[in-house]
Amino acid sequence: MAHFELLHKEKSTAARLGRLKTCHGFVETPCFMPVATQGTVKTLSPQELLEANAQIILSNAYHLFLRPGIEVIRKAGGLHKFMSCSLPILTDSGGYQIFSLALLRRVTDEGVEFQSHFDGARNFLTPEDVLDIQLALGSDIIMPLDECVHYPCPKDYAQRAMQRTLDWVKRTQKAACKFLGDANQQRPLLFGIVQGATYDDLRQECIQQLVELNLDGLAIGGVSVGEPKQLRQEIIEFSCRFLPSDKPRYLMGMGMPEDILAAVEAGVDMLDCVVPTRYGRNGTAFTSVGRITVRNAPYIEDFQPLDPACNCYTCRNFSRAYLRHLFNCEEMLGLRLVSLHNVHFFLKLLKDIRQAIQEDSFSEFKEGFLSRYNTMAKK
Amino acid sequence: MAHFELLHKEKSTAARLGRLKTCHGFVETPCFMPVATQGTVKTLSPQELLEANAQIILSNAYHLFLRPGIEVIRKAGGLHKFMSCSLPILTDSGGYQIFSLALLRRVTDEGVEFQSHFDGARNFLTPEDVLDIQLALGSDIIMPLDECVHYPCPKDYAQRAMQRTLDWVKRTQKAACKFLGDANQQRPLLFGIVQGATYDDLRQECIQQLVELNLDGLAIGGVSVGEPKQLRQEIIEFSCRFLPSDKPRYLMGMGMPEDILAAVEAGVDMLDCVVPTRYGRNGTAFTSVGRITVRNAPYIEDFQPLDPACNCYTCRNFSRAYLRHLFNCEEMLGLRLVSLHNVHFFLKLLKDIRQAIQEDSFSEFKEGFLSRYNTMAKK
Numbered sequence: 145m146a147h148f149e150l151l152h153k154e155k156s157t158a159a160r161l162g163r164l165k166t167c168h169g170f171v172e173t174p175c176f177m178p179v180a181t182q183g184t185v186k187t188l189s190p191q192e193l194l195e196a197n198a199q200i201i202l203s204n205a206y207h208l209f210l211r212p213g214i215e216v217i218r219k220a221g222g223l224h225k226f227m228s229c230s231l232p233i234l235t236d237s238g239g240y241q242i243f244s245l246a247l248l249r250r251v252t253d254e255g256v257e258f259q260s261h262f263d264g265a266r267n268f269l270t271p272e273d274v275l276d277i278q279l280a281l282g283s284d285i286i287m288p289l290d291e292c293v294h295y296p297c298p299k300d301y302a303q304r305a306m307q308r309t310l311d312w313v314k315r316t317q318k319a320a321c322k323f324l325g326d327a328n329q330q331r332p333l334l335f336g337i338v339q340g341a342t343y344d345d346l347r348q349e350c351i352q353q354l355v356e357l358n359l360d361g362l363a364i365g366g367v368s369v370g371e372p373k374q375l376r377q378e379i380i381e382f383s384c385r386f387l388p389s390d391k392p393r394y395l396m397g398m399g400m401p402e403d404i405l406a407a408v409e410a411g412v413d414m415l416d417c418v419v420p421t422r423y424g425r426n427g428t429a430f431t432s433v434g435r436i437t438v439r440n441a442p443y444i445e446d447f448q449p450l451d452p453a454c455n456c457y458t459c460r461n462f463s464r465a466y467l468r469h470l471f472n473c474e475e476m477l478g479l480r481l482v483s484l485h486n487v488h489f490f491l492k493l494l495k496d497i498r499q500a501i502q503e504d505s506f507s508e509f510k511e512g513f514l515s516r517y518n519t520m521a522k523k
Numbered sequence: 524m525a526h527f528e529l530l531h532k533e534k535s536t537a538a539r540l541g542r543l544k545t546c547h548g549f550v551e552t553p554c555f556m557p558v559a560t561q562g563t564v565k566t567l568s569p570q571e572l573l574e575a576n577a578q579i580i581l582s583n584a585y586h587l588f589l590r591p592g593i594e595v596i597r598k599a600g601g602l603h604k605f606m607s608c609s610l611p612i613l614t615d616s617g618g619y620q621i622f623s624l625a626l627l628r629r630v631t632d633e634g635v636e637f638q639s640h641f642d643g644a645r646n647f648l649t650p651e652d653v654l655d656i657q658l659a660l661g662s663d664i665i666m667p668l669d670e671c672v673h674y675p676c677p678k679d680y681a682q683r684a685m686q687r688t689l690d691w692v693k694r695t696q697k698a699a700c701k702f703l704g705d706a707n708q709q710r711p712l713l714f715g716i717v718q719g720a721t722y723d724d725l726r727q728e729c730i731q732q733l734v735e736l737n738l739d740g741l742a743i744g745g746v747s748v749g750e751p752k753q754l755r756q757e758i759i760e761f762s763c764r765f766l767p768s769d770k771p772r773y774l775m776g777m778g779m780p781e782d783i784l785a786a787v788e789a790g791v792d793m794l795d796c797v798v799p800t801r802y803g804r805n806g807t808a809f810t811s812v813g814r815i816t817v818r819n820a821p822y823i824e825d826f827q828p829l830d831p832a833c834n835c836y837t838c839r840n841f842s843r844a845y846l847r848h849l850f851n852c853e854e855m856l857g858l859r860l861v862s863l864h865n866v867h868f869f870l871k872l873l874k875d876i877r878q879a880i881q882e883d884s885f886s887e888f889k890e891g892f893l894s895r896y897n898t899m900a901k902k
Contacts, residue, residue, distance in 0.1 A: 228840040461607040
């Protein structure tokens, strides 16, 4: 039995409805993964994630390797037990983090040497090491080490990075053959990552080679690295045209509600982004009529919930005026409550998206959502 | 019908079991009030307080007067609605805060002039103003403005401050006569505050005059202001001997578990302290075998809960190793989870105390608790 089942293709767009089977249960796609970089979705408890109907979360092998260290989590019985989370967990390999956060990195065909971004400790990791780390974490979905380039990137360098990414996923797959070959369906999934910067031919070549490996899913990497928004959307749409329809497609590290809608329309099945909690900690809430920054003065005596259309714990119980007071007094409950609302908002958006795909009304849904969502911006 | 019912006097100590009726429900005494200084028990949601079996919380009129301002809370429909808390709320008058936090205070018989401790704004408040503020907040238990002196305090100044405190409570009672005289039992309660610094005769005189006013409860104020611990306990015991047995006795702003036990043994019915959340935010947990500072290195691979004897959400789900990781990475969830545990620990202690009083075994309970609680200190 395949781990991914394509349930429905929307009639007038490339949007898809699917179901992904993991060791920790099923995930309905398209899905949004709240980000637990350091083994916690910032400010929120695992219970709150369940109550917000999260289906899967993302964590970062790079961060957990540095702190608390893999041995601690292995001894704890894996990441699920360590953070007390029963949801499926996808772990990022650290490729993106090493290229964006680490100091003094040096890439060779063998692997990556880098210094920890917080204490300067020197490390060298091969693709096999990165697989072992994620196996020790007990990840449900493993991402291989990749080389992620910035924008703009000369074509010859983009080609070398893409080729290296392909070599590394092959090494990862070889090292993982023991569990991948196991007839037992209760195994972690291994995805491949499409690189190739902004060059269509490189992306296409990368996809073709990845398809031959028959991995469990394919991710669009190397986006949201500084390129213009229009170019990014073209890369996503172009990639989706070549990605096989029977595998889940994961767009890494994006995005805003409008980006999510555009990506799903192009055929993306999985997304993750730190935006809900990062904005939440700054006091900015996503609402059905746009973003509001609740710490601002206009909300001093605004006794409405953040979003009258929302049913989350925050909106059921607290006013903008109270949240504004909490931010004004630097009370941590404010960060929690807005983060909780934002995560709820994103998960509800994906739920509504899935329903619209099921009903073959994705375009109408998207138009209606964006029309309301742009209300604040028009004011 | 009286608002306070004395249910049982423990046979071999002065500890008492009682029940206090407020507009927001009954409170079993002895009780501990978690502190919501700025309209939030730091890091915790109202739902978490309910789940930890909090019966009543304390908030501060001084802080709320400064931020967000009383008009905001009045328009919100009162403090309970503003902070979405259905529990009874006792509000401190701000006497202690004005004397400890405010800048450039000037006390006259009329009232107190002070500058806000965070923006320097100049304010003048009379006892009548402070009553009005607490009425606007919708407090269940109102504390009158008092003059709280530091330790050591010359006797002549302590006497003047005590006399002023008495004058102010009389003015407060007069201003409150409209609701106090109402036959309707659904009214806020007004307590008096015993001052007199470290002078027994002043404390005794203050109590005698307060008793004549027939207030709803009496508080021991002006403790924990720098005096030695032994002297503080003597003041508490001395005061309790003179306080009427048919009124609730509230010891203001204390304390550690051992202080709580000593105060209850002397006959105190109500306590509040910021310790559970303040220590929680620093990563120090109260456990049945003593305090542990979970951010420390010994806990890196300690997979026990904070307190194996505890049944709170934190202890049911997370290890010391995970909490240590959260503090090490400055993740807010760590502060939340340890604060939640600590509040739970204090509330459970008071619950156990009530049971021991009921069973006339307070001394044995206290001895057993302290013997276990001092385990870590002995190591």
